[in-house]
Amino acid sequence: xxxxxxxxxxxxxxxxxxxxxxxxxxxxxxxxxxxxxxxxxxxxxxxxxxxxxxxxxxxxxxxxxxxxxxxxxxxxxxxxxxxxxxxxxxxxxxxxxxxxxxxxxxxxxxxxxxxxxxxxxxxxxxxxxxxxxxxxxxxxxxxxxxxxxxxxxxxxxxxxxxxxxxxxxxxxxxxxxxxxxxxxxxxxxxxxxxxxxxxxxxxxxxxxxxxxxxxxxxxxxxxxxxxxxxxxxxxxxxxxxxxxxxxxxxxxxxxxxxxxxxxxxxxxxxxxxxxxxxxxxxxxxxxxxxxxxxxxxxxxxxxxxxxxxxxxxxxxxxxxxxx
Amino acid sequence: xxxxxxxxxxxxxxxxxxxxxxxxxxxxxxxxxxxxxxxxxxxxxxxxxxxxxxxxxxxxxxxxxxxxxxxxxxxxxxxxxxxxxxxxxxxxxxxxxxxxxxxxxxxxxxxxxxxxxxxxxxxxxxxxxxxxxxxxxxxxxxxxxxxxxxxxxxxxxxxxxxx
Numbered sequence: 047x048x049x050x051x052x053x054x055x056x057x058x059x060x061x062x063x064x065x066x067x068x069x070x071x072x073x074x075x076x077x078x079x080x081x082x083x084x085x086x087x088x089x090x091x092x093x094x095x096x097x098x099x100x101x102x103x104x105x106x107x108x109x110x111x112x113x114x115x116x117x118x119x120x121x122x123x124x125x126x127x128x129x130x131x132x133x134x135x136x137x138x139x140x141x142x143x144x145x146x147x148x149x150x151x152x153x154x155x156x157x158x159x160x161x162x163x164x165x166x167x168x169x170x171x172x173x174x175x176x177x178x179x180x181x182x183x184x185x186x187x188x189x190x191x192x193x194x195x196x197x198x199x200x201x202x203x204x205x206x207x208x209x210x211x212x213x214x215x216x217x218x219x220x221x222x223x224x225x226x227x228x229x230x231x232x233x234x235x236x237x238x239x240x241x242x243x244x245x246x247x248x249x250x251x252x253x254x255x256x257x258x259x260x261x262x263x264x265x266x267x268x269x270x271x272x273x274x275x276x277x278x279x280x281x282x283x284x285x286x287x288x289x290x291x292x293x294x295x296x297x298x299x300x301x302x303x304x305x306x307x308x309x310x311x312x313x314x315x316x317x318x319x320x321x322x323x324x325x326x327x328x329x330x331x332x333x334x335x336x337x338x339x340x341x342x343x344x345x346x347x348x349x350x351x352x353x354x355x356x357x358x359x360x361x362x363x364x365x366x367x368x369x
Numbered sequence: 370x371x372x373x374x375x376x377x378x379x380x381x382x383x384x385x386x387x388x389x390x391x392x393x394x395x396x397x398x399x400x401x402x403x404x405x406x407x408x409x410x411x412x413x414x415x416x417x418x419x420x421x422x423x424x425x426x427x428x429x430x431x432x433x434x435x436x437x438x439x440x441x442x443x444x445x446x447x448x449x450x451x452x453x454x455x456x457x458x459x460x461x462x463x464x465x466x467x468x469x470x471x472x473x474x475x476x477x478x479x480x481x482x483x484x485x486x487x488x489x490x491x492x493x494x495x496x497x498x499x500x501x502x503x504x505x506x507x508x509x510x511x512x513x514x515x516x517x518x519x520x521x522x523x524x525x526x527x528x529x530x531x532x
Binding site (some may be wrong): 049050051053058059082083090091093094104105111115160162189201221224240241257258 | 524
């Protein structure tokens with residue numbers, strides 16, 4: 047049993063103390079090492095979140111916020127035509143006051159509101175930001191940003207993959223789980239999925255930060271960087287059409303783990319893949335287009351000695367190729 | 370989705386999302402604010418969300434909103450620390466040692482890289498299985514195994530020579 051698997055068994059509480067002790071002896075021949083881990087695991091297991099706002103209070107707070115949202119922004123509002131007849135000055139003043147209060151309420155509620163865009167499978171979306179910068183979002187991705195104060199504070203969070211075309215202005219930041227990109231006026235592609243982080247600069251100048259190593263790399267037109275061995279690689283040249291191809295349904299891969307390629311297939315065709323072969327560290331170099339699912343699966347499976355079978359709906363089984 | 374359905378989603382995921390946000394920001398008040406925003410987003414998008422993707426939608430939004438909040442703040446955790454082995458009577462010396470150990474552990478968790486920290490805390494505090502963590506964070510189980518082992522190695526390396 048590997049260390050990883052042993053820890054899993056231990057931490058999921060699926061074995062009793064005696065069993066863990068026995069197996070621990072063979073995985074960690076040095077008893078001190080085992081004891082150190084045990085101390086950490088037990089101590090952390092006794093932690094709890096600090097005392098808090100209880101769920102009921104939180105729900106009440108949420109419910110009243112939702113209700114006031116509905117009041118100021120009724121879902122099925124039909125525009126009313128108000129004809130001003132002979133109203134007394136007092137009544138008009140009262141209506142005006144109410145109108146102003148409502149507007150302020152709407153303003154306050156929306157002041158720090160985040161806008162979120164999400165794409166599901168087989169979906170791509172173009173989003174125009176308040177300064178006319180644009181974002182093309184690939185499938186299975188999401189971005190969020192806050193429109194208030196946009197021109198001073200241009201910050202977008204990204205999970206997944208997107209192509210950015212940024213208008214010149216104040217610093218524009220794209221923040222993801224493992225890294226961050228700073229630009230002034232430029233166009234670039236960011237792929238941030240799991241631990242993968244790749245940025246390719248198409249025009250202008252881009253500074254890429256990798257949170258884990260606290261390092262940064264500067265990219266200019268035609269250069270890209272990605273995470274290689276827990277740090278940002280030296281900028282390397284890339285082929286534009288291959289990196290931005292996804293916008294036209296073309297997906298290129300160079301020495302990419304097979305699982306990642308299959309994940310992209312799932313996103314682009316909105317299917318579920320069941321892989322019954324051991325992919326290990328097999329790497330794929332090639333491409334597929336979103337024209338036709340069968341073709342895409344063939345072009346990947348054949349050279350990798352795999353076969354596929356499409357079952358009801360959109361479930362696909364991948365197996366080793368044998369007679 | 371009507372308000373009742375929405376409330377049951379709230380009941381189901383509120384604690385998990387709030388805990389996740391606490392592991393990420395180290396600030397319980399911020400976590401409580403952001404979790405409200407997350408559910409408001411869910412309400413706004415209620416017509417477009419499918420039930421089977423709700424969980425990852427919620428965690429993705431929470432993650433995005435928290436990222437915006439972070440901006441190089443120093444994290445300081447303040448977990449409520451219980452006895453390691455409830456019911457067993459220990460000497461005062463042991464209890465003091467345990468308390469100091471727990472405090473060192475807490476400090477190290479705040480410094481630990483976020484990737485390892487979140488996975489470690491989701492298992493130790495909420496007792497989630499690796500599969501459950503993988504689902505919430507949209508990662509593979511193998512990735513969780515690696516992060517967990519790395520978290521343990523990180524802590525052991527720094528705790529093995531107590532000051």
